[in-house]
Amino acid sequence: xxxxxxxxxxxxxxxxxxxxxxxxxxxxxxxxxxxxxxxxxxxxxxxxxxxxxxxxxxxxxxxxxxxxxxxxxxxxxxxxxxxxxxxxxxxxxxxxxxxxxxxxxxxxxxxxxxxxxxxxxxxxxxxxxxxxxxxxxxxxxxxxxxxxxxxxxxxxxxxxxxxxxxxxxxxxxxxxxxxxxxxxxxxxxxxxxxxxxxxxxxxxxxxxxxxxxxxxxxxxxxxxxxxxxxxxxxxxxxxxxxxxxxxxxxxxxxxxxxxxxxxxxxxxxxxxxxxxxxxxxxxxxxxxxxxxxxxxxxxxxxxxxxxxxxxxxxxxxxxxxxxxxxxxxxxxxxxxxxxxxxxxxxxxxxxxxxxxxxxxxxxxxxxxxxxxxxxxxxxxxxxxxxxxxxxxxxxxxxxxxxxxxxxxxxxxxxxxxxxxxxxxxxxxxxxxxxxxxxxxxxxxxxxxxxxxxxxxxx
Numbered sequence: 001x002x003x004x005x006x007x008x009x010x011x012x013x014x015x016x017x018x019x020x021x022x023x024x025x026x027x028x029x030x031x032x033x034x035x036x037x038x039x040x041x042x043x044x045x046x047x048x049x050x051x052x053x054x055x056x057x058x059x060x061x062x063x064x065x066x067x068x069x070x071x072x073x074x075x076x077x078x079x080x081x082x083x084x085x086x087x088x089x090x091x092x093x094x095x096x097x098x099x100x101x102x103x104x105x106x107x108x109x110x111x112x113x114x115x116x117x118x119x120x121x122x123x124x125x126x127x128x129x130x131x132x133x134x135x136x137x138x139x140x141x142x143x144x145x146x147x148x149x150x151x152x153x154x155x156x157x158x159x160x161x162x163x164x165x166x167x168x169x170x171x172x173x174x175x176x177x178x179x180x181x182x183x184x185x186x187x188x189x190x191x192x193x194x195x196x197x198x199x200x201x202x203x204x205x206x207x208x209x210x211x212x213x214x215x216x217x218x219x220x221x222x223x224x225x226x227x228x229x230x231x232x233x234x235x236x237x238x239x240x241x242x243x244x245x246x247x248x249x250x251x252x253x254x255x256x257x258x259x260x261x262x263x264x265x266x267x268x269x270x271x272x273x274x275x276x277x278x279x280x281x282x283x284x285x286x287x288x289x290x291x292x293x294x295x296x297x298x299x300x301x302x303x304x305x306x307x308x309x310x311x312x313x314x315x316x317x318x319x320x321x322x323x324x325x326x327x328x329x330x331x332x333x334x335x336x337x338x339x340x341x342x343x344x345x346x347x348x349x350x351x352x353x354x355x356x357x358x359x360x361x362x363x364x365x366x367x368x369x370x371x372x373x374x375x376x377x378x379x380x381x382x383x384x385x386x387x388x389x390x391x392x393x394x395x396x397x398x399x400x401x402x403x404x405x406x407x408x409x410x411x412x413x414x415x416x417x418x419x420x421x422x423x424x425x426x427x428x429x430x431x432x433x434x435x436x437x438x439x440x441x442x443x444x445x446x447x448x449x450x451x452x453x454x455x456x457x458x
Contacts, residue, residue: 003395005054009047010102014109016044020416021116021240025233028225030126034420041413048409051398064400068393069316072354089269089325089375093347094390095261096357099309102394103254104247111243113439117412119236120419121432123227131212131222137203139223141215144169144200147181149192165192169200171207184213253359254309256345258329260357266331268372272299273323274315274348295358297326297348301371306348308358309394315356325349327375328365349388356391401446408442411435 019040027033055061127135148168155162167186170179186198201219202211212219221229251257263269275296294305295315304326328346343359350356415435419428 002054002058002398003392005050006395006398007098007102009050009398010105010109013044013047014105014112016040016047017109017112017116021112021119021236024116024119024123024227025236027227030225033225033227034125037420038417041417045410045413048406048413051401052403052406054398055401055403058399061401061403062399064393067396067400071389071391071393071396072316072319074389089263089327089373090349090388091263091375093261093263093327093349094355094388095259096255096345096347096390097259097261098395099357099392100251100255100257100259103309104251107247107250108244110439110443111247112240113412114436115236115239115243117416117419117432117435117439119227120416121428121435122232124222125227125420125422127222127225128212130210131201131219133209134201134203134212135223137206137209139201139203141199141201141219142172142204143197144171144182144202144211146192146194146196146198149194149196152191163188163191167192167198167213169198169211169213171200171202171211173204173207180207182207182211184211186213187218252341253343255357256329256332256341256343256359258345260329260345260347263327263375265374266329267327267375268330268369269325269327269375270299270301270368270372271323272297272304272326273321274319274350276320277315278305295348295356297324299326299368299371301368304360304364304368306346306356306358306360307343308356315391319350319354323351326360326368328360328368328372330365330369330372332362353388354391355388397446405442405445408438408445412438412442 017040020037023033023036023040027036126132131139146167147170149165151164151166153164155164164185164187166183168181168183170181173179182200182202184198184200186192188198192198198213199215200211200213201215201223203209221227226233275298278294278296294307297304297306306326326346326348329344332341332344342362344362344365346358346360346365348354348356348358412435415431415438418431419435423431
């Protein structure tokens with residue numbers, strides 16, 4: 001149940017975050033846009049509440065180690081205590097597709113929220129009061145003549161328009177109309193003088209409403225109700241696309257693209273047993289060698305480092321020494337070219353029925369090729385119909401996620417909601433910074449769940 005609730009809430013949350021970003025960048029009806037963004041944020045808030053309620057109904061938050069141990073115990077119980085050796089590797093396994101999708105959604109989701117909070121902070125939620133009045137009266141761009149120029153200043157920063165001035169202009173009117181003057185704040189490349197043309201936005205039907213200095217380049221996006229100019233919108237889109245590419249690369253490195261649910265002629269297997277967890281940052285009692293975390297598997301052909309998403313935790317101690325089949329894709333990266341992947345999909349199939357998906361080094365897989373058996377040629381096992389259980393404790397994340405993570409998510413949602421309103425610039429950037437840092441804090445708190453209690457105490 002927790003896995004299903006977690007999957008649904010993660011999916012809805014990702015859709016809500018993507019909707020907020022899309023509406024903010026491309027919506028041009030300020031009031032409707034705000035309502036839709038707030039509705040999307042409300043959906044995300046409901047997901048947070050559902051996770052909190054699910055955690056409470058299950059007896060409160062459970063430590064990650066307890067969730068991992070329960071997964072192994074349940075797999076052993078489903079195998080009815082059988083430790084009989086699998087005389088051949090199974091041809092079908094539980095799919096790793098859920099792990100791949102969750103990993104993809106994790107990277108895209110975090111990137112989307114970060115980009116979305118930043119976009120909310122820099123965008124304008126609605127037209128300024130004067131532009132709104134002019135827009136309602138039928139706004140047009142025109143060229144007015146400067147009657148009086150005062151308060152000419154040069155900007156300290158370099159730019160295309162380095163001069164500002166307060167200008168009294170005579171607005172263009174229809175034939176027979178009474179000339180109307182308006183005071184505007186103009187920004188130009190050269191200092192203005194009386195008689196110079198000034199681009200303005202005004203309402204020809206009601207010129208007495210006033211005017212705003214600027215043309216299509218500077219005021220076009222605001223007049224259309226957009227939150228920012230087109231070039232900024234596409235910069236955010238480009239950043240989001242790059243995050244999607246990074247997410248695909250992350251999935252390729254961590255899981256590969258195969259679902260690895262059916263083994264075939266390009267897959268091989270070898271008997272072995274699980275010994276320990278190792279790698280940089282692994283718990284002291286299991287050693288600390290290597291560049292990353294791995295499960296060490298002993299086979300007749302030697303030692304194999306099996307990379308999976310356990311981080312600093314390995315399998316529970318009761319799993320040490322248990323017999324298994326190590327299966328791997330012997331074709332991926334076999335050509336050894338420069339663009340070949342460095343890892344290949346693999347799986348541990350314990351005799352108890354527990355299946356762990358991961359990756360092994362292509363170099364290690366190549367060394368095992370001569371000792372491994374072709375899975376397809378081994379035939380079916382006498383107990384091929386046994387029930388296998390996928391060891392995927394991260395699917396149970398609603399059980400072990402810290403309440404602090406959920407509380408931080410609420411703060412981020414509140415900051416995003418505030419940014420949809422026209423608030424002072426100082427408060428706007430304060431909310432943006434708090435929301436931006438909140439995403440990092442929530443992500444870090446979730447990832448810190450992998451730290452063993454002993455190390456955390458030290």
